[in-house]
Amino acid sequence: GENVEQHPSTLSVQEGDSAVIKCTYSDSASNYFPWYKQELGKGPQLIIDIRSNVGEKKDQRIAVTLNKTAKHFSLHITETQPEDSAVYFCAAPTDSWGKLQFGAGTQVVVTP
């Protein structure tokens, strides 16, 4: 089955700086990589995803890059703001039905 490793476990950044979270996966057949954001007291919510036929996808201040050869993908947040403080999870599918294996999560703290 799929194994997803996520680093770092915590990330503290100054407001306005960039944040990068990296994930590696084990199954070379995986073709879909979502990122979820979890705010305090809430459930995770999808913020961006990427399919294996593209190398990068952007949505305003967030972007995801994928390196299929190295089997890793990364979340990039530019111009961080206090509302970006949250736990971020990467994930990869474990089967053909789309069940997901999640990384351990990254606690991002944006300090003013």
Place this chain on the structure above:
Amino acid sequence: NAGVTQTPKFQVLKTGQSMTLQCAQDMNHNSMYWYRQDPGMGLRLIYYSASEGTTDKGEVPNGYNVSRLNKREFSLRLESAAPSQTSVYFCASRRTGTGLYNSPLHFGNGTRLTVT
């Protein structure tokens, strides 16, 4: 549109007690899931229901049972709670079907369970 609703929000149990966590979605989704979240371990799948009338084990099913009551509702039962089941439990749902392999999961806001 409420999305995914979980009850209760908080619960404290003594070892050996039983309880059922309730989950309902109003998005007409076929598939529903139960995850547990523990520090440093991410979200681990307990059980899932690909469609009404079916349930399957996930990564960590021991000590739990589920019931897919109808298309809207998917409950998680702890028959004899143990301290190791102290966790935050999330229910999720998603659309599935032809061409919907990558549809997003929609999560509820969780149930925080403490077993003493």
